[in-house]
Amino acid sequence: MADHNDPNAVNSIFSDIDVSAADLYDLFGFPSADTTDGEKVVIALTFASVPEPGILDTDMLYRIQVLAEPRVPSSLREDHNLDDLLRYFNALREKYLGPLGAAEIRVTVDSSNRATMRFIDFPGGSFVKVVDTNKAVTIDTPEGLAIKAYVGGRDDAFFNDLTGFFRSINYAPQFYHVPHTMTEVREAKIPKTLLELDGNHFFNYDPNFPEWGYHGNKKNLPAEPLVWNGDRFYRDKNGNYRFVYSGIDCQAGKNINAIILEIPLAFVTKSPNQHRVVSTWGESWVLKAANKVETIPDHPFWLEHPHVLLDAFRLDEELKKYKLVDTDGQPFADAALSEREDNRQLGANNFWLAPHFIKRLAHLGWGFGPSITALGLQTSFDHDNSPVSVHKTYGSVLQAFPRVKKTLFQNLNMPDDSWNKKGLDISLRSPLDIFVPNVCAIDMDTTGTWPFGRRPEDQVATRFLAMFLDMQAEFQGKKYHLDLLNDQSLWEHAPIEPKTPPNPLKNDKDFLQDFPYLAEPW
Amino acid sequence: MVVDMPNQTSDYDNELERITRLMAACERDALAKPADSESATKFVYLMYQRASLAGSLTELAALETAITAAIEAIGPAGDLYFLKANLDFKLHRLGAVKQDLETGRGLKDSPQGKALQADLDFQEGRYGESRRGYEALIQDEPTWDNLARLAHLKFKLGDFAGAEQCYIDAENELTAKEMRSFAWVQLQRGLVGLRRGLYKEAENHYRMAALAYSGYWLVDEHMAELCGALGRFDEAVDLYRKVISAVPRPEFQQALGELYQSMGQPEQAKPWHDQALSTYLDSAQKGEVCYYHHLTDFYCDVVHDGEEAVKWARKDIALRRNFSTLAALAWALYRADELEEAVETMDEATSSGAVDAHLFFQAGTIYQAANGNGKGNKYLRMAAEINPHYHDFHAHR
Numbered sequence: 001m002a003d004h005n006d007p008n009a010v011n012s013i014f015s016d017i018d019v020s021a022a023d024l025y026d027l028f029g030f031p032s033a034d035t036t037d038g039e040k041v042v043i044a045l046t047f048a049s050v051p052e053p054g055i056l057d058t059d060m061l062y063r064i065q066v067l068a069e070p071r072v073p074s075s076l077r078e079d080h081n082l083d084d085l086l087r088y089f090n091a092l093r094e095k096y097l098g099p100l101g102a103a104e105i106r107v108t109v110d111s112s113n114r115a116t117m118r119f120i121d122f123p124g125g126s127f128v129k130v131v132d133t134n135k136a137v138t139i140d141t142p143e144g145l146a147i148k149a150y151v152g153g154r155d156d157a158f159f160n161d162l163t164g165f166f167r168s169i170n171y172a173p174q175f176y177h178v179p180h181t182m183t184e185v186r187e188a189k190i191p192k193t194l195l196e197l198d199g200n201h202f203f204n205y206d207p208n209f210p211e212w213g214y215h216g217n218k219k220n221l222p223a224e225p226l227v228w229n230g231d232r233f234y235r236d237k238n239g240n241y242r243f244v245y246s247g248i249d250c251q252a253g254k255n256i257n258a259i260i261l262e263i264p265l266a267f268v269t270k271s272p273n274q275h276r277v278v279s280t281w282g283e284s285w286v287l288k289a290a291n292k293v294e295t296i297p298d299h300p301f302w303l304e305h306p307h308v309l310l311d312a313f314r315l316d317e318e319l320k321k322y323k324l325v326d327t328d329g330q331p332f333a334d335a336a337l338s339e340r341e342d343n344r345q346l347g348a349n350n351f352w353l354a355p356h357f358i359k360r361l362a363h364l365g366w367g368f369g370p371s372i373t374a375l376g377l378q379t380s381f382d383h384d385n386s387p388v389s390v391h392k393t394y395g396s397v398l399q400a401f402p403r404v405k406k407t408l409f410q411n412l413n414m415p416d417d418s419w420n421k422k423g424l425d426i427s428l429r430s431p432l433d434i435f436v437p438n439v440c441a442i443d444m445d446t447t448g449t450w451p452f453g454r455r456p457e458d459q460v461a462t463r464f465l466a467m468f469l470d471m472q473a474e475f476q477g478k479k480y481h482l483d484l485l486n487d488q489s490l491w492e493h494a495p496i497e498p499k500t501p502p503n504p505l506k507n508d509k510d511f512l513q514d515f516p517y518l519a520e521p522w
Numbered sequence: 523m524v525v526d527m528p529n530q531t532s533d534y535d536n537e538l539e540r541i542t543r544l545m546a547a548c549e550r551d552a553l554a555k556p557a558d559s560e561s562a563t564k565f566v567y568l569m570y571q572r573a574s575l576a577g578s579l580t581e582l583a584a585l586e587t588a589i590t591a592a593i594e595a596i597g598p599a600g601d602l603y604f605l606k607a608n609l610d611f612k613l614h615r616l617g618a619v620k621q622d623l624e625t626g627r628g629l630k631d632s633p634q635g636k637a638l639q640a641d642l643d644f645q646e647g648r649y650g651e652s653r654r655g656y657e658a659l660i661q662d663e664p665t666w667d668n669l670a671r672l673a674h675l676k677f678k679l680g681d682f683a684g685a686e687q688c689y690i691d692a693e694n695e696l697t698a699k700e701m702r703s704f705a706w707v708q709l710q711r712g713l714v715g716l717r718r719g720l721y722k723e724a725e726n727h728y729r730m731a732a733l734a735y736s737g738y739w740l741v742d743e744h745m746a747e748l749c750g751a752l753g754r755f756d757e758a759v760d761l762y763r764k765v766i767s768a769v770p771r772p773e774f775q776q777a778l779g780e781l782y783q784s785m786g787q788p789e790q791a792k793p794w795h796d797q798a799l800s801t802y803l804d805s806a807q808k809g810e811v812c813y814y815h816h817l818t819d820f821y822c823d824v825v826h827d828g829e830e831a832v833k834w835a836r837k838d839i840a841l842r843r844n845f846s847t848l849a850a851l852a853w854a855l856y857r858a859d860e861l862e863e864a865v866e867t868m869d870e871a872t873s874s875g876a877v878d879a880h881l882f883f884q885a886g887t888i889y890q891a892a893n894g895n896g897k898g899n900k901y902l903r904m905a906a907e908i909n910p911h912y913h914d915f916h917a918h919r
Contacts, residue, residue: 020699059698177560181600181632220559223597289696289704293733323697 021050021057022284022325025256026158029280029440030448030455032262034514037146039265039272041442044456044518045282045328046157046256053153053255053521054134056109059292061285061322062259066122067102068269071276071443073427080409082401089354089436102279103268106318107151107259109133115151124267136516141267148262150516156254157511157518160461160503163213164245168194169367170203175213176221188226191389192367194465195374195496196242198234202226205242214250232388233374240495241374245502252508253522260516265444272444279439281329285322329438331450331460354436355397358408361431362400365407366392368468375494378473378480380407406470408432412451413471413481419449426452431467450482456511456518461503462486532737533701534575541572557595563602566592570605574612575702577739577769585609600629607638613812616645616842633659637668644675647844649875666695670707677714678845680877680908685714705735709744716748717879719911724748739768743917750781750915758915772801773816777917780824784915795824806834814838818850819918821857828858845876853884861892872901879909880916 025046032040045064050057103122109115117139118128125142134152141147166174170188178185191197196204202222211217233241269275365381367389372379374387382403383390394400411428420426422445434441434451442453450458463482473480475490484490491499509519531539545568551558552565566588573581589606596602603626610618619642622629629635640655656672659665673688689711696704712727725748731741746761762778779794799820802813814837821831831854839847848871855864868885882905890898905912 177558177563179563179599179601179604179628181604181626181634182628183632184628218560220557220596221599287698288694289698289701289734290693292698292701292704293730323695325697 020286020325021048021060021257022286023048023050024282024284024326024328025156026331026454027280027282027328027440028157028454028456028517029278029442030453031442031444031446032515034262037264039444040148040262041265041268041278041444042260042262042448042515042517043280043440043442044157044258044260044516046154046258046518047284047326049153049255049257049521053257055113055153056115056133056151056257058109058111059287060108061287061319062107063104063283063285063319064107064259064261065102065104065281065283066263066268067279067439068265068272068275069277069279070274071426071445074430074433082398085358085401085408085432086354088432105259105261109151117149117151119147122267123270124264141264143267145264145267147264147267148260148515150258150260152257153255153521154258154260154516155507155509155519155521156251156256157456157507158251159249159459159507160251161245161248162250163248164243164502165461167203167205167213167244168192169364170200170226172202172221172226175203175218177218178221182221185221185226189391190226190228191391192364193233193389194244194368194371194502195389196234196244197228197230197389198232199230200228200234202228203244204234214248230388233371235495236497240497243496243498243500243502245500246498247500247502247504249504249508255521258516258518260518262515276444278442278444279437280442281327281437281439283324283328284326285319286325288321288323291321327438329440330435331454332464333435333438357436358397358404359394359400361407362404363393365404365468366390368465372468375496377475378470379468380410380470381468382406407467410471412467413479414449415481415483419446419452421445421447457506459483459486459501459503459505462501465502533735534737534739537702538572538575541568541575544568545572555595557592559596559599562592562596563599566602566605570609577771579771582609582612598625598627600626600632600635602626603629604632604634604638607635611638611641613810614814614838614841615811616642633662633665637671640671644671645842645844647842647848647874649675649679664691664695666692666700666703666707669695670710674710677717678878679875682714682718686711689714702735702738705731705738705741708734709740712744712748716751716916717909719879719909719914721748721752721911739765743769743774746781747777747915747917750777750784750917751911752914755781755785772798772805772813773918775801776816776820776824780917781915783824795820799824811837811841814841815847815850816918818854822850822853823918826857828854828856828860832858832860845871845874845878845881848874849881849884852888856884856888856891861888864888865892877908879905879912881905882908883912 025048028042028044030042032042034040043064043066045062047062101121104120106118106120107115113133114130115133116128116130119141120126124145127142129139131137131139131149131151136148136150139147139149163174169192170190172178172185172188188202190200190203206212209217212219235241265272265278268278366383369379369381369383370386370389373383373385409430409432411430413428417423424445426443426445429451440454442448446452447455449455450460450463454460462485466482466485469480469484471480475484486501486505488501491501507519511517511519545565548561548565548568551561566585569581569585569588573585586609589602589609593602593606603622607619607622607626610622619638623635623638624630626635630639636655636659640652640659643652643655653672653675656668656675659668660672669688669692673685673692676688677685689707692707693704696707708727708731712724712731715721715723715727728741728745728748735741742761743765746758746765749755749758749761758781759778762774762781766774766778775794776798779791779798782788782791782794802817802820805813806817814834817834818831818838821827821834832851835847835851835854839851848867852864852868852871855867865888868888871881872885882901886898886901886905889901
């Protein structure tokens with residue numbers, strides 16, 4: 001029997017694809033309010049609590065990269081063209097591959113669940129410290145600065161209506177048992193939308209099954225193709241649209257594992273007065289099989305994989321023993337803009353994906369833009385006054401670019417001036433500034449609220465949707481801003497049910513005022 | 523807190539226990555009416571994993587029944603037909619594999635379906651198409667299993683360096699969470715060494731496999747063959763007996779019999795050969811086709827019954843015409859003294875592009891017997907160039 005090659009003979013194939021300790025969830029970063037002995041930056045990387053909350057996987061290496069630089073005004077303007085944009089990406093490439101390498105923190109955990117933290121190439125020195133997990137500890141740097149660190153389990157700090165988001169993009173695996181072989185069915189070819197589409201019974205709310213899509217409740221995949229041929233948004237007998245969101249916190253009661261740091265700025269840079277922006281991003285790496293048995297030499301795979309080619313030059317001996325699995329910089333950078341394909345896990349180097357980014361944003365815009373217009377709001381996306389969301393994909397970045405130009409370049413207004421705590425001349429940020437490169441750029445002169453960093457209390461899922469609002473328009477005499485869709489009064493007056501902001505306004509557990517900031521695990 | 527407790531059980535036992543536990547946990551939902559497609563699919567996949575890991579023919583038979591029931595309940599889901607296709611492939615039912623690919627919803631155009639199609643091309647001797655299929659899949663995403671598939675093809679076609687590099691690339695894709703797969707790749711690399719007479723290299727890979735994934739009978743089975751080739755007969759016998767006690771499959775019984783034969787102990791060989799033949803014939807009588815290849819080998823090399831060997835070889839080649847089945851038929855015809863057809867058939871096998879010491883040894887022997895004006899000597903030289911030890915003990919795979 002089986003006198004032929006059969007690699008999948010006992011391979012797992014599909015049935016045991018579990019949540020992995022390599023699944024990164026969020027990266028938070030903001031200036032600490034505690035300025036005793038100087039400014040400090042808080043960075044928190046959260047990931048799946050596997051094997052369990054408070055116990056970390058010994059095959060994993062987590063990497064947090066940090067780079068402090070002066071704040072420079074964005075070189076991007078709304079009247080820029082595609083050539084300018086591509087030049088911008090090229091400049092980024094030089095920056096992130098050039099000599100200005102980031103410092104980094106690597107964290108591994110041993111079989112006794114003690115964490116080894118390596119601080120590498122910081123201006124304040126390189127050193128190693130082994131710490132207990134699930135305990136806030138203070139680590140002294142070679143120059144006598146104090147770094148606070150916590151490695152272990154916490155409450156999941158993300159609060160959002162994930163099901164609503166998946167309903168907005170018609171993501172079938174949230175609602176149906178989708179065979180793994182049917183990858184093309186995952187994101188159904190139905191217009192993305194914020195408002196339910198009339199007759200889209202494949203994804204619209206089912207009053208007979210209100211838990212559908214929540215808490216793992218799914219239906220069997222229908223035999224017929226998941227398509228929609230309608231021409232309008234659904235409206236109820238009162239003329240109201242139905243929101244795809246419910247405002248429910250799908251992450252409530254869940255735990256994560258986390259690496260949380262509060263680092264003196266003087267350790268991150270020798271020029272803390274000039275280097276006011278701390279860019280950071282996280283990565284998860286899993287030990288390669290060959291290195292688990294520790295005798296086989298490493299042979300990187302080069303062909304047709306530029307990031308691997310890149311790694312071969314950049315990676316040190318330790319990292320060559322690991323395989324990069326996930327990256328995290330900005331919320332939704334992967335999930336919403338890169339479709340979470342494994343081979344697109346480039347992190348800060350996502351300028352490789354710039355054309356894809358533009359095409360994907362245009363695809364999303366055709367879905368969300370008409371929804372916004374239908375609600376009587378102004379959108380930054382040019383959808384030719386389409387009365388309903390459209391499913392449209394682009395093969396050419398040249399065609400996509402004019403549609404998304406304003407969305408890409410517009411400055412995102414903040415709800416008030418509280419973010420700019422010192423009242424400095426700090427430019428607002430555009431989606432392009434935010435997402436390329438895929439880093440969390442913490443402005444130390446701000447509160448660090450998104451997109452000037454990311455604070456745990458920021459409702460980033462809703463702020464992400466606000467990118468598609470026209471920031472030049474006004475609501476009740478005030479310019480649109482990032483928190484407009486979080487404003488209950490907007491929904492009270494909108495022709496929509498339920499009258500709720502798309503996502504919950506606060507976390508299920510209160511965040512802590514002090515380190516480690518994220519709430520205790522459940 | 524201590525996470526990794528000292529563990530006396532092997533990786534293999536742990537995994538088998540884990541699969542069994544998962545099966546128990548989802549069995550009720552899987553068999554509920556109306557069927558929940560995810561639970562039912564997960565359950566039959568776990569059955570497949572368990573049967574494959576344990577090497578159990580009985581469990582494979584039960585799996586087939588379960589897949590059929592799941593398909594009846596759920597419909598032509600791509601995942602179920604993918605599983606069915608894998609099972610059919612394992613059992614050499616290539617016609618059924620083609621049907622599975624057509625019937626499974628979305629299966630044919632999925633990466634998994636395309637890999638199966640390339641496997642089919644390989645089995646049916648379309649090596650160029652098979653290679654292009656694997657390369658296209660790897661271009662899209664360099665998964666370890668497709669790299670291993672391409673490595674196997676390159677090895678069979680004589681590109682040893684290319685095969686080695688593909689296996690290395692496959693290894694590089696595997697993480698600490700996939701140690702069984704890593705061990706499997708080590709076995710393949712060891713087999714490449716073994717078939718080229720590089721015994722030390724083979725042993726290193728087999729030992730690495732054992733380190734990576736402990737307690738696996740498949741590693742023992744490979745090591746047993748190597749020990750036989752190295753003349754470490756007692757070790758080989760012990761290993762084969764251990765394997766057979768865990769996985770009593772006829773091909774391993776035949777291998778142990780042949781080992782005793784090569785040790786000059788025909789009386790020890792006989793019961794094992796008898797058992798193996800009995801199971802092969804029972805299987806064929808039930809309409810199964812997966813042991814045709816072994817029956818051919820058995821009648822050729824164990825009992826030297828050319829006519830019977832030809833009968834089974836013709837049945838096998840009707841299912842899949844590739845260099846391996848062609849060579850088997852040619853060798854059977856040679857045993858049956860039908861030299862003219864043996865030469866014709868071997869010509870077709872050798873013109874396929876396959877480069878294999880055993881193939882060339884058989885070709886050389888047939889051409890010599892047919893007075894093939896030096897062609898026989900040429901092939902025997904080529905066999906020795908690939909593997910100077912091609913006469914040593916080897917198992918029929």
